[in-house]
Amino acid sequence: MITLHHCPQTRSMRTLWLLNEMDVEFQLKLHAFDKSLRDPEYLSLSPAGRVPALEIDGERMFETGAITQYLCERYSPDRLGRPVDDPDRMAWLVWVHFAETISQHTAALTQQHVALREDHMRSPIVMKLEAARIAKCYDALEARLSTPVENRDYLLTSGFSAADISVGQAVYMSRYFVKLDQHPAVAEWYARITARDSFAKSLPTEGGIYEQEFYPPWPIEKV
Incomplete structure (x- = not known):
């Protein structure tokens, strides 16, 4: 089990x-x-x-x-994974682990926006830098997904895999801080993979870390 x-x-x-x-x-x-x-x-x-x-x-x-x-x-070595002799094995490994690159920046923003409750604890510089780093990650995904390759609906030419799941989940989290408005290919890919039943089943039914749908960049104007 x-x-x-x-x-x-x-x-x-x-x-x-x-x-x-x-x-x-x-x-x-x-x-x-x-x-x-x-x-x-x-x-x-x-x-x-x-x-x-x-x-x-x-x-x-x-x-x-x-x-x-x-x-x-x-x-699932062939459907969700890629065997070591598969032409897409190298790309599969790269994108599976690229998810953690995105996640580390999202974690820093989660700490700044969510874990640190008082404004004086937060760093506007850290917030701006980490948001910019997530945007750079989106740039890398945009370049990958907009490459004119036949059937480039997913990160791998050979189709949907755990690479899409890993990066897709990282983007699910990062979207709380950096929107996909400037990255149309990423937005289309994200909509495609999150339409799967397996994604819906992984969503929280209650609780969760984020109380807002989006956390705007610092500084927030005071009224």
């Missing part, structure tokens, strides 16, 4: 989306996004006190990139 330890609207959504796309049984264990992730029992699963943590066959995994690679290689 697979057990996924999950907090809504965090990186563990990436693994939940992936599992929903696979024909495997799993159970979900929800956690609050709070200090309980530092409890010794949970730290035995994920030593940094982060989600996701995955229990499988008596073993424990953490880090979404590693989890994605393992699950794809074991349960």
Whole structure:
């Protein structure tokens, strides 16, 4: 049995989306996004006190990139993964792990806008820099998705894969801080992949980190 330890609207959504796309049984264990992730029992699963943590066959995994690679290689090497001899294997690895590049900037903005409650705790410079870095990530995706290659509906020429899930989840989070208005190819791709039932099943039914649909760039005008 697979057990996924999950907090809504965090990186563990990436693994939940992936599992929903696979024909495997799993159970979900929800956690609050709070200090309980530092409890010794949970730290035995994920030593940094982060989600996701995955229990499988008596073993424990953490880090979404590693989890994605393992699950794809074991349960879906050809459809969601790409075998080592596949022409798209190199691109698959790059984009699966590029998701974490986007996520680190989103995490910094989440800290600034959400975790730090008082304005005097926040840094306008950090907010602007991290938002600009997310926009640069969108630029990279735009270049990839607008390349005139036949059937470029997804990140890989060979079709939908876990690379789309990994990056798509990262973009789901980053859109709370940087919109896709200036990146039409990314917006079309994002709409395409998030129309899948597996994405809908990974969305929070209650709770979550973000209380607003969008957090405008700093500074916010005071009335």
